[in-house]
Amino acid sequence: ACGGSSSSDGGSSDSGQKTVGFVAVGPEGGFRTANENDIKQAFKDAGFNLVYSPTQNNDQQKQIQAFNKFVNDEVDAIILSSTEDSGWDDSLKKAAEAEIPVFTVDRNVEVKDAEAKKAIVSHIGPSNEWAGEQAAERIAKDFPNGANGFILEGPAGLSVVKDRGTGWENKVASNIKVLESQSANWSTDEAKTVTAGLLDKYKAKNPQFIFAQNDEMGIGAAQAVDAAGLKGKVKIVTIDGTEAALKAVVAGDLDFVIEYNPIFGKETAQAVKDKLDGKTPEADIQIESKTFDAAAAKTALDSGERKY
Amino acid sequence: MAAAEKKDDKNNVVAKLLGNNLTWSVVALIALIIICTIVDHQFLNLSWNDNTGGLAGPLITMLQESARYLMIATGMTLVISTAGIDLSVGSVMAVAGATAMQLLTNGTNVWVAILVALAIGLVIGSVNGVLVSILGLQPFITTLIMMLAGRGIAKVITSGENTDASQVAGGEPLRWMANGFILGIPANFVIALVIVIAVGLVSRKTAMGMMIESVGINQEASRMTGINPRKILFLVYAISGVLAAIAGLFATASVMRVDVVKTGQDLEMYAILAVVIGGTSLLGGKFSLAGSALGAVIIAMIRKTIITLGVDSAATPAFFAAVVIIICVMQAPKVHNLSAELKRKRALKDSQKAVAA
Amino acid sequence: MSSAAVTPKAEKAKGGKFDAQMIPTIAAVVIFILMLIMGQVLFGTYFRLGFISSLFIDHAYLIILAVAMTLPILTGGIDLSVGAIVAITAVVGMKMLNGGTPAPLVLVVMLLIGAAFGLLAGVLIEEFNMQPFIATLSTMFLARGIASIISTDSLTMPANNGYAWIGGEGWKIIDNPKIANDLSINLGVIIAIVVVVFGYILLHHTRTGRTIYAIGGSRSSAELMGLPVKRTQYVIYLTSATLAALASIVYTANIGSAKNTVGVGWELDAVASVVIGGTIITGGFGYVLGSVLGALVRSILEPLTTDFGVPAEAVQIVVGVMILIFVVLQRAVTAFKKE
Amino acid sequence: MTDKQPIVVMKGITIEFPGVKALDGVNLRLFPGEVHALMGENGAGKSTMIKALTGVYKIDAGSITVDGKPTQLNGTLDAQNAGIATVYQEVNLCTNLSIGENVMLGHEKRGPFGIDWKKTHAEARKHLAKMGLDHLNPRAPLSSISIAMQQLVAIARAMVIDAKVLILDEPTSSLDANEVQDLFAIMRKVRDSGVAILFVSHFLDQIYEITDRLTILRNGQFIKEVMTKETPRDELIGMMIGKSAAELSQIGAKKARREIKPGEKPVVTIKQLGRKGQIEPTNQDVYAGEVVGFAGLLGSGRTELGRLMFGADKPDHGEYMLNGKKVNIDSPYVALKNGIAYSTENRRDEGIVADLTVRQNMLIALQAIRGMFNPIPKKEADEIVDKYMKELNVRPPDPNKLIKNLSGGNQQKVLIARWLAIQPKLLILDEPTRGIDIGAKAEIQQKVLELAAEGMGVVFISSELEEVVRLSDTITVLKDHKKIADIVNDDTVSQATIVETIANSGKEA
Numbered sequence A: 001a002c003g004g005s006s007s008s009d010g011g012s013s014d015s016g017q018k019t020v021g022f023v024a025v026g027p028e029g030g031f032r033t034a035n036e037n038d039i040k041q042a043f044k045d046a047g048f049n050l051v052y053s054p055t056q057n058n059d060q061q062k063q064i065q066a067f068n069k070f071v072n073d074e075v076d077a078i079i080l081s082s083t084e085d086s087g088w089d090d091s092l093k094k095a096a097e098a099e100i101p102v103f104t105v106d107r108n109v110e111v112k113d114a115e116a117k118k119a120i121v122s123h124i125g126p127s128n129e130w131a132g133e134q135a136a137e138r139i140a141k142d143f144p145n146g147a148n149g150f151i152l153e154g155p156a157g158l159s160v161v162k163d164r165g166t167g168w169e170n171k172v173a174s175n176i177k178v179l180e181s182q183s184a185n186w187s188t189d190e191a192k193t194v195t196a197g198l199l200d201k202y203k204a205k206n207p208q209f210i211f212a213q214n215d216e217m218g219i220g221a222a223q224a225v226d227a228a229g230l231k232g233k234v235k236i237v238t239i240d241g242t243e244a245a246l247k248a249v250v251a252g253d254l255d256f257v258i259e260y261n262p263i264f265g266k267e268t269a270q271a272v273k274d275k276l277d278g279k280t281p282e283a284d285i286q287i288e289s290k291t292f293d294a295a296a297a298k299t300a301l302d303s304g305e306r307k308y
Numbered sequence B: 001m002a003a004a005e006k007k008d009d010k011n012n013v014v015a016k017l018l019g020n021n022l023t024w025s026v027v028a029l030i031a032l033i034i035i036c037t038i039v040d041h042q043f044l045n046l047s048w049n050d051n052t053g054g055l056a057g058p059l060i061t062m063l064q065e066s067a068r069y070l071m072i073a074t075g076m077t078l079v080i081s082t083a084g085i086d087l088s089v090g091s092v093m094a095v096a097g098a099t100a101m102q103l104l105t106n107g108t109n110v111w112v113a114i115l116v117a118l119a120i121g122l123v124i125g126s127v128n129g130v131l132v133s134i135l136g137l138q139p140f141i142t143t144l145i146m147m148l149a150g151r152g153i154a155k156v157i158t159s160g161e162n163t164d165a166s167q168v169a170g171g172e173p174l175r176w177m178a179n180g181f182i183l184g185i186p187a188n189f190v191i192a193l194v195i196v197i198a199v200g201l202v203s204r205k206t207a208m209g210m211m212i213e214s215v216g217i218n219q220e221a222s223r224m225t226g227i228n229p230r231k232i233l234f235l236v237y238a239i240s241g242v243l244a245a246i247a248g249l250f251a252t253a254s255v256m257r258v259d260v261v262k263t264g265q266d267l268e269m270y271a272i273l274a275v276v277i278g279g280t281s282l283l284g285g286k287f288s289l290a291g292s293a294l295g296a297v298i299i300a301m302i303r304k305t306i307i308t309l310g311v312d313s314a315a316t317p318a319f320f321a322a323v324v325i326i327i328c329v330m331q332a333p334k335v336h337n338l339s340a341e342l343k344r345k346r347a348l349k350d351s352q353k354a355v356a357a
Numbered sequence C: 001m002s003s004a005a006v007t008p009k010a011e012k013a014k015g016g017k018f019d020a021q022m023i024p025t026i027a028a029v030v031i032f033i034l035m036l037i038m039g040q041v042l043f044g045t046y047f048r049l050g051f052i053s054s055l056f057i058d059h060a061y062l063i064i065l066a067v068a069m070t071l072p073i074l075t076g077g078i079d080l081s082v083g084a085i086v087a088i089t090a091v092v093g094m095k096m097l098n099g100g101t102p103a104p105l106v107l108v109v110m111l112l113i114g115a116a117f118g119l120l121a122g123v124l125i126e127e128f129n130m131q132p133f134i135a136t137l138s139t140m141f142l143a144r145g146i147a148s149i150i151s152t153d154s155l156t157m158p159a160n161n162g163y164a165w166i167g168g169e170g171w172k173i174i175d176n177p178k179i180a181n182d183l184s185i186n187l188g189v190i191i192a193i194v195v196v197v198f199g200y201i202l203l204h205h206t207r208t209g210r211t212i213y214a215i216g217g218s219r220s221s222a223e224l225m226g227l228p229v230k231r232t233q234y235v236i237y238l239t240s241a242t243l244a245a246l247a248s249i250v251y252t253a254n255i256g257s258a259k260n261t262v263g264v265g266w267e268l269d270a271v272a273s274v275v276i277g278g279t280i281i282t283g284g285f286g287y288v289l290g291s292v293l294g295a296l297v298r299s300i301l302e303p304l305t306t307d308f309g310v311p312a313e314a315v316q317i318v319v320g321v322m323i324l325i326f327v328v329l330q331r332a333v334t335a336f337k338k339e
Numbered sequence D: 001m002t003d004k005q006p007i008v009v010m011k012g013i014t015i016e017f018p019g020v021k022a023l024d025g026v027n028l029r030l031f032p033g034e035v036h037a038l039m040g041e042n043g044a045g046k047s048t049m050i051k052a053l054t055g056v057y058k059i060d061a062g063s064i065t066v067d068g069k070p071t072q073l074n075g076t077l078d079a080q081n082a083g084i085a086t087v088y089q090e091v092n093l094c095t096n097l098s099i100g101e102n103v104m105l106g107h108e109k110r111g112p113f114g115i116d117w118k119k120t121h122a123e124a125r126k127h128l129a130k131m132g133l134d135h136l137n138p139r140a141p142l143s144s145i146s147i148a149m150q151q152l153v154a155i156a157r158a159m160v161i162d163a164k165v166l167i168l169d170e171p172t173s174s175l176d177a178n179e180v181q182d183l184f185a186i187m188r189k190v191r192d193s194g195v196a197i198l199f200v201s202h203f204l205d206q207i208y209e210i211t212d213r214l215t216i217l218r219n220g221q222f223i224k225e226v227m228t229k230e231t232p233r234d235e236l237i238g239m240m241i242g243k244s245a246a247e248l249s250q251i252g253a254k255k256a257r258r259e260i261k262p263g264e265k266p267v268v269t270i271k272q273l274g275r276k277g278q279i280e281p282t283n284q285d286v287y288a289g290e291v292v293g294f295a296g297l298l299g300s301g302r303t304e305l306g307r308l309m310f311g312a313d314k315p316d317h318g319e320y321m322l323n324g325k326k327v328n329i330d331s332p333y334v335a336l337k338n339g340i341a342y343s344t345e346n347r348r349d350e351g352i353v354a355d356l357t358v359r360q361n362m363l364i365a366l367q368a369i370r371g372m373f374n375p376i377p378k379k380e381a382d383e384i385v386d387k388y389m390k391e392l393n394v395r396p397p398d399p400n401k402l403i404k405n406l407s408g409g410n411q412q413k414v415l416i417a418r419w420l421a422i423q424p425k426l427l428i429l430d431e432p433t434r435g436i437d438i439g440a441k442a443e444i445q446q447k448v449l450e451l452a453a454e455g456m457g458v459v460f461i462s463s464e465l466e467e468v469v470r471l472s473d474t475i476t477v478l479k480d481h482k483k484i485a486d487i488v489n490d491d492t493v494s495q496a497t498i499v500e501t502i503a504n505s506g507k508e509a
C-alpha cells in the first residue's frame, strides 16, 4: 500500500511523492471517523502518500510506538492526532533530531522540552472549550430565569471531556443548576439508561435541560426523555454536529447542536505542503465551527454539502 | 449466628441455605434495592406511562437493561460449564447490532435484518466452536482473538460509522423488541426470560445439561462413555454466539443505532461475573442457569444503584468492584461455615481435655 | 522383569513429549525472526537499529508485564489487574512527584501500592476461594476506579524530577548521523532484562518456582505432596502485581506523564504475549523466555499492519487473525511433533 | 515388642462428611519398627483415617499425639515436618513434570544459584533405584509411564524425606508379583531402621507376609487392634465384614470351561489389529459366553489391546469383525453402539465423572448411545439404578451421592454398573478388581461368571494371575506390547504355566 516508505532510504522516494505518517485514533464512528476519512482524502488529493496508523481503545502507548516508527521510517512529515495532551516530549525530540516536521490535529499537545517544541510546526483543529462555552450560553439563553438539568460526560479522564467541561464552567450562568453529572461513555444506549435513571431520580426537581458532551449521548438522552413523555419539556444540547444529530434537531428531539468541525483535511494538507515547500504555516490554525438550531440545521441538511 | 443455636437437623437446613449461592445472590439483590430505596424514596414506585404503554419507574428501566445481560450470561453459563470461556460476546453484540442497523438503513425488511443478525451471531459462535473443539485451541485465547476481530468486523460492516436507523421507517418491530411492553412489563425482559427458561428446559429435560457438565468435569472420561466432547463444545459456543446476537439486538434496538466501539464493550466481563455470582465455577462442571439469571439482574441492579446513588462517574468502577467483592466474600464457604468451624474447634478442645484427663 | 517393557517407552517418551513442550516457544522465535525479515524485505526499515531500539524501549513495559502474567498463568490462574495497577501506581506516582516528594520514595510507594493490590488478590483467592479470574477482575475495577478518583487529569512530571532518567532516552550505543540508525538503550530496557532473568531464576531454580509448575499440573496433588501451595499463591499474585507497578514506573518514566486511563487492555496484550510465547493458559507448561518473545511478536504486529496499509476498520481483524494463525501454527507443529 | 512406646497415637478420631460419618471414634497406634496394617472393606474409612493423620481432613473429635506430644496437623506440610511421609491411594503426582522432579519436588538439592538440577536428578535417580526403577529416566515426563509405574515413583518420593512414619495406602493394588516383592524388601529395610509403617492392602497374603499388627475398621467404627500372627484369616475376615468368612461366597474352584462348538461363530474377531508403539498387530476371537483373560507383566500391552478393541485409540492396522461382519470401531461411541464396553484401569482419570452423582454416572453411557435429545424415561432410569445398586451392593446405597465421595471400591462397582446398563455383547474389564476388598472382589468375580453364563463375551485383564487363571476360558499372554500365546485354559493350566510362557518367550527371541 505504502510504496513511499518501502525504499530503504525512507520517505522522500524517487517518485518524488512525499510520505506523511498519520498517528491516528482509529475509526470510532461519529466525529472521529468523519475527521480521519477527511484527512486521508485531503492528503490523497494533495498528492501525498499518507501512511495511517490507528491505535486501540485510545491507548497512547500504541500511538507513541507508531510515532517512533514513523521517525525511524524517515517520513517527510508526521500528523499527530493524539489521544492525550502530554507525554510526547521524548518522541518529539526524536522527530526534531530527525528533522521531521510534526503537525498536531484536533487535540493540541503540551510540550515542556524546548528541543521537542521545535518539532511541532502547527496545530490544526477546532476548540473544545469553545464548544463547551457555546453549550453554556445556549442554555442560558433558553432559560433566562434559571433551570435544573444534567450533564452527560464522556469517559472520566479524557481531555476532550475536561476541555468541554471547562468551557461550560467558563460561561455557565449562575442560575443554571446542574443536578448531577454522569458519565455515559460517549455511548448512545448507556446515555439512554443513565438519563432514564436521572429523570426517575430527579422527577421532583423538574429537570429542564441536558448538556450531552457528544451527539451520541445526546441522541440516547433524547430517547429516554421521549420515553418519559417529556419531549420538548427537557431541552438537550450536544456537541459534534453529526448528520444524525442535525436530523434530531430538525425533528425537535434535540434543542441545539454545536459543531465540532471534523472537516479540516484541506487545511492540514495545505499546512504540510507549505512547510515542505519551505514556507512557514501559522502555528495555530483555528477551524471555526458552526452552531445549529432547528432552522440552521434544516438549511444545512437541505444544502446537502455536509460531508458527515 | 442463628444457625449456631438451632438443633442439628434444623441446623443442616440453615447451613444448606447459607451454603447456597442463590441465597446470597437474593440477599445481595434485596440489599441493593433497600439501599436505593433509602436514598431515593421513589425507587419502588411504579407508574403507568401512557406514551410507552407500559409500567414506568426505576425498577422497570433496570429490568429493561438486564435483558441483554440475561442473554449473554445464559450463553456464558453453558460455555463456562464446559470449563471454557467466551470473551467474544461483547464484540458479537456489536457485530449483530451493526448488521441489523446497517441492513435497516439499506432498506432491508426488518425481519430479514433480525434473522441475518442472529445468523451472523451463530456463525461467529460456530467459528469459536470449531477452533476450540476441532482444532483444540484454548478457549480463552480463541475467544480473546474473536473479541478483537469482532470489533473490527463491526467497523467493517458500518465502515466505521455509528449507523443510525432511528429515522428509518419499518424498524418498529425491532424498536418494540427493546422498548415495548408486554402486559406492562418490558418486552425485552419478557423475551429474555422466555429464552432463558427455554434453554433451561432443553438442557435439563434432555441430557444436554448433564453431558455439558460431564465434558466440563472430565473430558476424557466423557469420551470413554461415548459422549462426543467435540459436538458438545461446538454446541455451547454456537449457542453463546446466537444469544449474544440477541443481546446485541436489544442493546442497539433500544436506541436504534449501533456504536461500533461502545456497543457491548466490557459486557463479557459482566456476563462472567453474573455467571460466577450465580454459583457456576469457572473450573467447569455443574451449572445453574437460574443462578446466572439472578446474577445478570444483580449486575443490572448494581449499575442502577450507581446511578441512583449518583456515584461520581470517576468512582463507578471502584464501587462496582466493591459490591462484587462483598457478594463473592459472602458466598465463600469460609464465611458461612464460621459458626460450624468454631463449634468444631470447641468440641475438639473438650475431647482433648478429656484425653488429657 | 518389567524393566524390559519399560525402557523403550521411557526413552521414546523422552525423545517425544519433552521437546513438544518447547516447540511453541521455539516456534515463537522462528516466526518472530521471519516477521522481521519479511518486514525488512518488503519495507526495508525493520533491520534499522532505530527500529530495533524503539521496539525494545517502547515495549520494556510489555516485556515486564508478560513476565508478570506468566506466573499466574502457569498455575492455571490469571492476573487481569496488571493494566489497572499500572494506572493507579502511575497516577499516585505523578501526584507525589508534583507534590515534591523525592523520587526514590515515590518509587518505593508505587511498588508498595502494587504489592498491596497483589496481596488483596491473594487474600480473595486463598482465603475466600474466589477464582483468580474474578478476584483479579475485581481488583482491576478497584484499582482503575481509585485511580480515577484520585485524579482524572493527565499529570506531567515536574522538570528535573530525578525520575525520568529511568526511562529517558538513555544511552546511544551506536550514534549515527541518522537517528534511524542509532542503537540506543535505556534503563527501562535494562530493568526489563533484569526482570526476565529474575523470572527465569524464580521459575527454574527455586522451589517456589517448581511449586508454581506443580500447582499448574494439579493443585490437589501439589497439596497432598506437602508443597506450600497457599504461600506460593500469595507469592505469585504479590509478584505479578509488584512487577506491574515496576512496569508502570518504566512506562511513565519513558513518556513523562500519566493518566487514570493508561493501561486499558494491557492485561490482554500481556495474556496474548504469554500465549504466543507458548505457555498453556490452563497452566503447567511454559517458559518466561517464551513470554518475552511473545511480547516482541505482539509488538511488531501493529507496525506490520501499518506498513501493509491495512484499512483502519480492519486493523483489529488483521491483528486478531495474525495471533490466530500464530496459535494454530504452534498447535499444528506441536501435534505434528507428537506423532 | 509391645514394651516400646507408640510413636503415633490417634484416639477417638471422628470425621463427618455431609451425610456420612466416615469415622466414629477410631483409635490407632503406630509403633516404631513395626508394619501396621489398617484393615477394612471398601468404605470402611481407611483412607479417611490416613488423611486425618496427615492433616488433609480436619478431625471433628479425638486427639492425635506424635512422639508423645499432642499435635494439631493443619495440612500435609505439618505432617511432613512431623516426619510423616505418605503415599496416598490415588496416585497424586504432577503429570506435567518429569519423573525426577516429581520425586524431588519440595526437596530439590540447592547450590549457590538456587536449585542444582544435576545434583537433584542424581538424587532422584538414587531414590528411584531403591525402588528398582533404575531404568526410568528422571528427565522423562511422568505422563509417559503407566499408573503402575507412577505408583512406584510416588513411593520413591515418600522415601526422600527420612521419615519416622511411612504411610502406604494400597500401594500394591496396581503392582505385579515381582514389584510387590521389591516393595516388601524395601519396607523391611525401612522397618528395621526403626520406622513405623502404616500399610493398607486388600490382599490377605500380603498382609500376613509383611505386617506385624492389625487395626480393623468396619464402616467407620473401630473394631479391634490385634497382632497379625495371633489372628487366623477367617477371624480377620469375620471382623472386617461382620459375618463369618464361610458366608463369603469365595469361588475357590476353577471355572468350568465353556467348550467352543465346532463351527460356532465368535462375537468379536480382530484380524491383525494394531497400533504403532502401543501394540503389534494381533488376532483375537471372543465367543459369546466366553471369558478371555489377558495376562502379562506391567506394560506388556494388555491395556492397549483392550483400548484398541474399544476404539479408545484408533487402530492404524488390521480389521474388526462383529458377528462375522466387518465394522469400523474408531471411537468409544461406535463401540458402545455395537455393544462393546470397556471398563478402564484408570478409574480416576478415564472412569468416574467426579462431580456427577452415582446415578448419573451409572446412566451416562446408556444416555450417550441413546443420544443427547432422547432422555431415558425416569421410570426406566430408576429401575436400572435400583437394580445395579442392589446387584453390586454399592455403599452407601444412596444413588444421589457424588461419586467422588465414594470409596475406591464402590466407585469401581458403579462403573461396572455403567457398562452393564448398556447390556454389552462384549465387556472388556481392565483391572476390575484393583483396589477392591475381598468381599466386593468375590462379588465382581461372581458377576463376571454370571455374565458369561448369560452369554456375554468378557475380556478380563488383570495383573493377578490367580484370578485370570481361575475365571478365564482362554488366556491371551502378552509381552512387550505383543501377543505371545493363546492358552486354552484346561485343568493342566496353572499360574506357573503362564509365568513360564512369559519367561520362555524371552529366550526364543
Ligand SMILES: Nc1ncnc2c1ncn2[C@@H]1O[C@H](COP(=O)(O)OP(=O)(O)OP(=O)(O)O)[C@@H](O)[C@H]1O
Binding pocket: D017, D018, D020, D021, D022, D040, D041, D042, D043, D044, D045, D046, D047, D048, D049, D089, D395, D396, D404, D405, D406, D407, D408, D409, D410, D435, D437
Ligand atoms: N470427601 C468426602 N466427602 C463425603 N464422603 C466421603 C468423602 N471421602 C470419603 N467419604 C466417605 O467416607 C467413607 C470412607 O471412605 P474411605 O475412602 O476412607 O474408605 P476406604 O476404607 O479407604 O475404602 P477403600 O478400601 O475402597 O479405599 C466412605 O463411605 C466414603 O463414601
Ligand SMILES: Nc1ncnc2c1ncn2[C@@H]1O[C@H](COP(=O)(O)OP(=O)(O)OP(=O)(O)O)[C@@H](O)[C@H]1O
Binding pocket: C002, C005, C006, C007, C009, C010, D144, D145, D146, D147, D148, D149, D174, D296, D297, D298, D299, D300, D301, D302, D303, D304, D305, D345, D463
Ligand atoms: N512400563 C511402562 N513404561 C511406560 N509406559 C507404560 C508402561 N506400562 C504401561 N505404560 C502405559 O500405561 C498404559 C497401560 O499400560 P500397558 O497397557 O502398556 O501395560 P498393561 O499390560 O496394561 O500393564 P498395566 O495396565 O498393568 O500397567 C498404557 O498407556 C501404556 O502406554
Ligand SMILES: [Mg+2]
Binding pocket: D046, D047, D048, D089, D169, D407, D408
Ligand atoms: Mg482407601
Ligand SMILES: [Mg+2]
Binding pocket: D302, D303, D304, D345, D430, D431, D461
Ligand atoms: Mg493395564
